[in-house]
Amino acid sequence: MGREKIQINExxxxxxxxxxxxxxxxxxxxxxxxxxxxxxxxTELIAEHSLCAGCPESIAFRHIMASMPxxxxxxxxxxxxxxxxxFPMVAVHNIHSLFxxxxxVATGLKRALNVRFPNKNKDVIVLAGDGATxxxxxxxxxxxxxxxxxxTTICFDNELYANTGGQESGLMQKGFVAKMAPVGKKFEKVxxxxxxxxxxxAYVAVLTTSKPSLVERVVRQAVLIAREIGPTYLQIYTPxxxxxxxxxxxxxxEMRDAEAAGERFKFREFITPEAQAFIDDMxxxxxxxxxxxxxx
Amino acid sequence: MYLVAHVDTSxxxxxxxxxxxxxxxxxxxxxxxxxxxxxxxxxxRCKACEICVSICxxxxxxxxxxxxxxxxxxxxxxxxxxxxxxxxxxxxxxPKLISEKES
Numbered sequence: 027m028g029r030e031k032i033q034i035n036e037x038x039x040x041x042x043x044x045x046x047x048x049x050x051x052x053x054x055x056x057x058x059x060x061x062x063x064x065x066x067x068x069t070e071l072i073a074e075h076s077l078c079a080g081c082p083e084s085i086a087f088r089h090i091m092a093s094m095p096x097x098x099x100x101x102x103x104x105x106x107x108x109x110x111x112x113f114p115m116v117a118v119h120n121i122h123s124l125f126x127x128x129x130x131v132a133t134g135l136k137r138a139l140n141v142r143f144p145n146k147n148k149d150v151i152v153l154a155g156d157g158a159t160x161x162x163x164x165x166x167x168x169x170x171x172x173x174x175x176x177x178t179t180i181c182f183d184n185e186l187y188a189n190t191g192g193q194e195s196g197l198m199q200k201g202f203v204a205k206m207a208p209v210g211k212k213f214e215k216v217x218x219x220x221x222x223x224x225x226x227x228a229y230v231a232v233l234t235t236s237k238p239s240l241v242e243r244v245v246r247q248a249v250l251i252a253r254e255i256g257p258t259y260l261q262i263y264t265p266x267x268x269x270x271x272x273x274x275x276x277x278x279x280e281m282r283d284a285e286a287a288g289e290r291f292k293f294r295e296f297i298t299p300e301a302q303a304f305i306d307d308m309x310x311x312x313x314x315x316x317x318x319x320x321x322x
Numbered sequence: 323m324y325l326v327a328h329v330d331t332s333x334x335x336x337x338x339x340x341x342x343x344x345x346x347x348x349x350x351x352x353x354x355x356x357x358x359x360x361x362x363x364x365x366x367r368c369k370a371c372e373i374c375v376s377i378c379x380x381x382x383x384x385x386x387x388x389x390x391x392x393x394x395x396x397x398x399x400x401x402x403x404x405x406x407x408x409x410x411x412x413x414x415x416x417p418k419l420i421s422e423k424e425s
Contacts, residue, residue: 045402047405048405048406051406065343065344066343066344066352066354067353067354067355067356067408068408069350070349073350074348074349078369079347079369079370079371080347082347084348084349085345085346088347088349091349238345274371274372274373275375277373278345278373
């Protein structure tokens with residue numbers, strides 16, 4: 027799909043809903059320099075959804091949708107969980123996979139897109155919760171990294187199964203007592219970022235969504251590296267305010283606390299030398315372009 | 323009745339922080355008018371989570387956003403009816419508190 031495919035046939039213009047016309051007229055499809063700075067003055071690629079008031083996951087969704095390098099050439103693969111409540115409201119092609127199968131589905135999709143559009147950059151982004159990525163779909167997640175499949179895996183880590191009432195998940199912190207896990211977790215949080223690094227990911231980052239500029243940089247890098255070099259993995263902390271017993275306005279502060287020095291979501295990233303060289307090269311090209319345009 | 327966020331445009335226009343537009347969990351709910359340099363709320367999309375209030379009070383320290391009853395606003399901006407038309411925002415009649423009008 028390209029930008030021209032999003033345009034409405036003129037004869038249908040008068041019967042299309044306003045929301046769709048807004049997307050065509052005021053969205054950021056096709057802009058190479060799109061980012062979170064456009065938020066607030068352009069139509070976002072995500073509409074009214076049914077997540078709870080103040081859910082940090084919806085902040086993360088907004089930031090990710092605003093930072094994708096080329097949404098019109100992106101396909102997202104989702105899985106079961108709260109994210110699947112948002113995907114119907116997202117103006118990017120997306121597939122809902124069976125619980126845990128998201129990386130296997132994305133593998134097939136990416137290969138098919140490469141065959142169908144050999145001369146185009148088609149991005150595939152997997153976006154699933156921690157249950158789908160680490161517990162139920164760990165097999166598919168790891169195998170896709172072992173094979174070096176070129177797509178981005180984003181894990182929304184809320185440290186439990188929030189959608190079903192608060193059961194224990196592999197990414198839950200040790201000792202945490204949830205509503206449906208009253209004994210408390212007995213083993214450590216699974217170190218998936220380190221596992222990803224060892225499994226062949228070219229770029230791995232752990233972050234929260236409390237800084238849009240950081241999310242933008244990380245998501246852009248992850249998608250661009252996945253295009254050229256190899257699999258990338260992002261783990262984003264999106265606390266479930268209901269399950270950890272917070273008020274709707276406290277989600278942001280919770281994320282800031284979790285990313286303080288020494289806490290479990292302190293920003294850290296791992297990048298292979300090859301991927302770093304690619305990013306440096308791209309930054310140098312961009313700078314040269316800027317200088318050239320300034321000189322003109 | 324229910325609460326929605328309301329931006330005091332006279333305070334907001336003196337700053338250009340845009341923090342509330344970045345951290346609102348709902349898409350296209352806090353909009354930013356680049357001409358008048360002020361944020362404003364699409365009341366039909368606001369879920370009243372109060373994140374914007376705590377950001378405006380604690381992070382930005384402007385205290386321009388308050389939670390008020392939906393019935394207390396005159397001509398609230400509804401995105402589903404008005405559509406996303408940045409070109410018209412400059413000439414738009416701003417949502418106002420009914421109490422402000424009387425005084």
